[in-house]
Amino acid sequence: MxxxxxxxxxxxxVGEGPSGRVRVTVDADGRVLDVRYDQRALRLGGQDLAEETLTAVRAAVxxxxxxxDDLMRDAVPGYDPLRTQDELERLLGAARW
Incomplete structure (x- = not known):
């Protein structure tokens, strides 16, 4: 363990925007480590570049x-990410005062 x-x-x-012009890497906490734009990305307008970047971040996350989930399935027999999330939400909800 x-x-x-x-x-x-x-x-x-790691995630890319739909056009492949933007590539993003996030760490284990979901923080953005790196954003790469290829030369073609510079031809996009500001709004399109922002949308490509957000899509790449979401894909990386x-x-x-x-x-x-893959690593946890290998490490913990019977691991189910959905059941784990439901249990966490239940516990957090019960802990509110």
Whole structure:
């Protein structure tokens, strides 16, 4: 399990915008580590570039979530991300005063 924790902390997610002109990398906490624009991205208008960037960030976070779930399935027999999320929400809801 300790090895899995180290692997979880080291995970990154990578995502691209729909045109492939923007590439984003996020760390295990979902923080943006890197944003890359190819030369064609510079031809996009401001709004289009912003939308491409947001889409790339969302894709990177989804990639990170998928990688995290895969690692947890390998480390914890019977791990189910949906059931785990439901249980966490239930516990957090019960802890409110």
């Amino acid at each position: 300790e090895s899995a924790q180290e692997e979880l902390r080291a995970l990154t997610g 989804a990639d990170l979530r998928r990688r995290t």
